[in-house]
Amino acid sequence: MRKVIRLMTKSDSNQKLKDGARCKVTGGTHIGKSGIVRDMKTSKTGHVTITVLQDNGERFKTLAKNVVINN
Numbered sequence: 001m002r003k004v005i006r007l008m009t010k011s012d013s014n015q016k017l018k019d020g021a022r023c024k025v026t027g028g029t030h031i032g033k034s035g036i037v038r039d040m041k042t043s044k045t046g047h048v049t050i051t052v053l054q055d056n057g058e059r060f061k062t063l064a065k066n067v068v069i070n071n
Helices: 010-014
Strands: 022-025 034-042 048-053 059-063 067-069
Touching: 022 048
Parallel strands: none
Antiparallel strands: 022 034, 022 067, 034 048, 048 059
């Protein structure tokens, strides 16, 4: 029997990351970009990835731990 371990990311512990929320990227390849959260997935290893839709229509994928939610 295999145990499933879910890693807690920064976004899980102190933010309400959900589809449609405005966010800004604070780490990784896409630092400084912002947009709307779309399509959240959790990998087998427990890392949460999201697709961010920018205002100009471009999309990119990043780890949820690299974003902060704009209120």
